[in-house]
Amino acid sequence: MTHNMETITEGKITIKIPKGDIRKKDAVFYNPEMRLNRDISILAIKAFKDMAKRKITAADALSSSGIRTLRIAKECTNIEKVMINDMNPTAIEIAEKTAKDNNIENAEFSVEDANVFLSRNKNHLDYIDIDPFGSPIYFLDSCARAASGRSMIGITATDTAPLSGTYPKTCIRRYGATPLREDIKHEIGLRILIASIVRAFSRHNKSFVPMISYSKIHYFRIMGLSTSSTGRAGKSAETIGYAHYCKNCGNRMLSKEIETTSCAICNKDMTTAGPLWTGPINSPLFINKMIDENDFDDKKLSAFLETLEKESHITQPFYDLHQICKKNHLEIPRREKLFEELKKQGYKAEKTHHEPTGFKTDAGYKELLDIIKKLV
Ligand SMILES: C[S@@+](CC[C@H](N)C(=O)[O-])C[C@H]1O[C@@H](n2cnc3c(N)ncnc32)[C@H](O)[C@@H]1O
Ligand SMILES: [Zn+2]
Numbered sequence: 193m194t195h196n197m198e199t200i201t202e203g204k205i206t207i208k209i210p211k212g213d214i215r216k217k218d219a220v221f222y223n224p225e226m227r228l229n230r231d232i233s234i235l236a237i238k239a240f241k242d243m244a245k246r247k248i249t250a251a252d253a254l255s256s257s258g259i260r261t262l263r264i265a266k267e268c269t270n271i272e273k274v275m276i277n278d279m280n281p282t283a284i285e286i287a288e289k290t291a292k293d294n295n296i297e298n299a300e301f302s303v304e305d306a307n308v309f310l311s312r313n314k315n316h317l318d319y320i321d322i323d324p325f326g327s328p329i330y331f332l333d334s335c336a337r338a339a340s341g342r343s344m345i346g347i348t349a350t351d352t353a354p355l356s357g358t359y360p361k362t363c364i365r366r367y368g369a370t371p372l373r374e375d376i377k378h379e380i381g382l383r384i385l386i387a388s389i390v391r392a393f394s395r396h397n398k399s400f401v402p403m404i405s406y407s408k409i410h411y412f413r414i415m416g417l418s419t420s421s422t423g424r425a426g427k428s429a430e431t432i433g434y435a436h437y438c439k440n441c442g443n444r445m446l447s448k449e450i451e452t453t454s455c456a457i458c459n460k461d462m463t464t465a466g467p468l469w470t471g472p473i474n475s476p477l478f479i480n481k482m483i484d485e486n487d488f489d490d491k492k493l494s495a496f497l498e499t500l501e502k503e504s505h506i507t508q509p510f511y512d513l514h515q516i517c518k519k520n521h522l523e524i525p526r527r528e529k530l531f532e533e534l535k536k537q538g539y540k541a542e543k544t545h546h547e548p549t550g551f552k553t554d555a556g557y558k559e560l561l562d563i564i565k566k567l568v
Pocket of ligand 2: 438439440441442443455456457458459460
């Protein structure tokens with residue numbers, strides 16, 4: 193295994209990975225594009241420190257090279273131990289070697305199916321990361337089982353096409369929810385995924401509340417807090433509802449009710465997506481803590497967190513400026529002008545990380561369209 197190795201440094205960990213085709217069945221997977229995802233996990237664990245009030249056990253149930261949890265062991269100060277599990281024995285061999293090379297002594301390793309690993313650690317894990325190839329749905333129940341009474345959970349999904357409505361039948365089969373292939377498809381996909389996490393946790397009398405949620409081109413990521421409390425579990429479950437969307441004019445709303453009335457603006461029938469999470473998907477308080485903890489020298493990461501923080505103050509679903517103008521046969525105003533006018537009228541307006549032409553506002557759709565009409 194010594195031939196053809198590549199040395200990589202990410203955060204405070206140096207790792208030697210075999211070069212070669214990562215698509216091969218037994219290949220050890222290291223994806224440099226997921227660095228931002230891992231950096232954010234580290235900041236979230238740092239932000240979780242005050243809430244946890246004790247040293248924590250952090251586990252990656254599908255760890256591949258182990259880079260994520262090894263970085264957690266090295267870069268976070270509140271770690272009792274890390275648990276590194278993958279079905280692929282070569283991956284765990286590399287993780288063990290990397291732990292040794294980086295002088296990490298509080299790491300435990302296992303080669304098991306993630307569901308077996310998690311179920312074996314019932315109520316025991318304070319941080320759990322689920323980062324599979326594809327959908328995390330197959331691991332959510334055992335993740336909920338393994339979560340300790342006060343825990344932080346990080347879930348990645350790369351099956352963005354079903355969740356965003358390109359393959360609606362797959363989304364219905366996998367998540368029991370109808371997606372929506374319109375401008376807000378990524379936010380709807382995230383909300384469907386959150387609802388699936390919440391339902392899995394509530395089956396185990398545990399709550400789940402998202403703290404930081406985002407979409408990227410190739411994946412969705414949700415990190416949230418879980419507590420073991422039947423009352424809170426019930427409250428999270430009650431936040432599941434639907435999105436109603438008018439394909440004619442682009443009007444949209446989140447609602448606890450499945451029933452729709454016709455569109456209040458154009459009177460056409462509305463389409464329903466969900467079940468999905470109707471509550472806030474980002475917590476300004478939590479993201480601000482992460483920003484305070486951020487000592488990475490990475491402008492992209494800082495800018496990304498800042499965008500998320502700003503948009504987290506607006507809980508309504510986002511709009512795509514180009515799409516809503518197209519649907520309503522309007523010229524596209526300059527975004528700066530639109531924001532200026534919205535703010536002048538007392539509304540909030542922020543960019544969203546979801547789409548370059550997307551934005552969020554707390555103005556009603558009719559008021560928003562009136563402002564656009566006035567500007568163009
Ligand atoms: C996307 S990689 C994980 C990357 C890693 N978490 C990181 O941050 O770099 C997915 C891993 O899941 C492992 N895997 C797939 N199915 C599994 C299962 N049922 N149980 C345990 N590991 C599994 C694969 O061997 C692969 O290493
Ligand atoms: Zn309408």
